[in-house]
Amino acid sequence: MPHPLYAAIEQLKEDFPGKSYSWIKRALLRLGDVKEIRDDLYLVEGRRELGDWKPLYQVWFSQREGRWYCTCYFSTFGMRRRRDICTHVAAVMLFRRYKRALEKLQRRRVYVAEAEVECRGRLTANGELYVKPIGRRDLAFFANPRYRVFVISDVRRIVIKCGSYDVVEAEGEEVPLATAKFLAERFYES
Ligand SMILES: [Zn+2]
Structure with a gap:
């Protein structure tokens, strides 16, 4: 049986096949910075060494649009800065998968x-x-x-x-x- 974190990383790689190893690694480095508020709302601490310019990012799931959003997608003026998925969101996805895999393992x-x-x-x-x-x-x-x-x-x-x-x-x-x-x-x- 593979390690639950390893399985979560593999799943993330499968979902985003175009992403580089460094993108996966940045998501992995953020894993300990993720805090769950609700099932569809998370906080991710910013890290200067990963290019963050805020101390805290909010990541949430929009039911209406069926996708994840991060405060780093918006500038102070409310304009969308990017359409690509950021590593804050990737870290949240990793966190959710890892948590689920751990729960499954505990039930085994x-x-x-x-x-x-x-x-x-x-x-x-x-x-x-x-x-x-x-x-x-x-x-x-x-x-x-x-x-x-x-x-x-x-x-x-x-x-x-x-x-x-x-x-x-x-x-x-x-x-x-x-x-x-x-x-x-x-x-x-x-
Ligand atoms: Zn972000």
Whole structure:
């Protein structure tokens, strides 16, 4: 699964195929400057190094015209300065896509299981496998190697193999992906 930000950037590139890498990069640099007021209204902080001449830009969606606007499209006299899409709007689009992708990722559910296994061969599982040896790595360990394992899987029925043999078959516990990742980190710390 691609990183949610990477996916959001790819989508922006697809929607604006004529835009240069530096345009995408400017939108990306502004990502942290975007503040959501409403679903169709945003504030974007100005950045001098990106050629901004105002401390704050307003970006909004016009339902009537079906397009995004930015205060940088207008001069003090209300005239439209440009018709092209600016990187303030691009940053808002990126922000919205990134936020949506993150929400989707947070909703994603996976299954986890933890077990103790004895194995002299190679351990594998039908998911992400985390392994740590139990006890000191002395002669007794090498004669009888035991491991604590943790698995994150997309399927409920988790199977751990030692070589070509199933050594564990367990019903995974359903958790959000973020919880599973947290448990995996803790698994190595404890
Ligand atoms: Zn703008």
